[in-house]
Amino acid sequence: MTGDLNVRLAKGEDAALADCFREHGSLVRSYLRRFVPPQEIEDLQQIVFAEVWRCCHRFDPGRSLPAWLIGIAHHRAVDHLRVRTLQTVPLDVVADPVGVDGRSHGDGLADRDEVQRALAELPAPQRQAIELAYYGELPQREIAEQLSVPLGTVKARTARGLHRLSDILMTGRPLGRHPRSASSTRARISPSQ
Incomplete structure (x- = not known):
């Protein structure tokens, strides 16, 4: 179809x-x-x-x-x-925003930028499955329908892609940054970000 x-x-x-x-x-x-x-x-x-x-x-x-x-x-x-024209506020009036995990939003933006660069290194099928799941907020069954592939293929691509993404993020750290565990790395690419 x-x-x-x-x-x-x-x-x-x-x-x-x-x-x-x-x-x-x-x-x-x-x-x-x-x-x-x-x-x-x-x-x-x-x-x-x-x-x-x-x-x-x-x-x-x-x-x-x-x-x-x-x-x-x-x-x-x-x-x-x-x-769009947005209303501006002087920077000295605004406090530094803090995210839900206590870090500043600047750290979160840097993390998102890192994730985007790491996603670009993945093979296209794995990247596509992850982007549709996390950014398109689609369940794996819908991703399988959208891509016209079996559900198991989507699950495998997503799992392999997340594992590979974790490896890229863990090894590609700039100097001075402490590596995180794989589970916290996966948490950084949650759909809410």
Whole structure:
């Protein structure tokens, strides 16, 4: 079904966009939720799917449709955030924010940046399974459906990817940083971050 949708969308068939929205709309919404306020998600989702339709001729049906959609959603979210005018507050008025674990948010941002760099080193199938699970907030069963692979394959890719990610993060520490245990490294890539 998914492979058929990929081909139909790439050909620009009229019903393909509606099927794509029905099948992947929740994934796009979940992804956008990380970037934009709740009241703006629906409008931005419409912009994403309008671009999907406008650019469907550029989609390679042999590639992952969910990954392509997330890529478009990411670019539109960034564009959306760039044009927003935010109220500024002088830095001397604001105290340093502290995260739930007692560290400053700056440490958390540095950790997220490290995780992003480590994810880029993973093989594409493992990276895709982890990104859909943690950033797309999809259960493994839905990831298997999205990628048209068996559930066991998704579980294996995720487990191997997390193990490899842990190894990359443990060995790639800058000088002066204390290595953490593998369990705390895995905790740093939780979906809430």
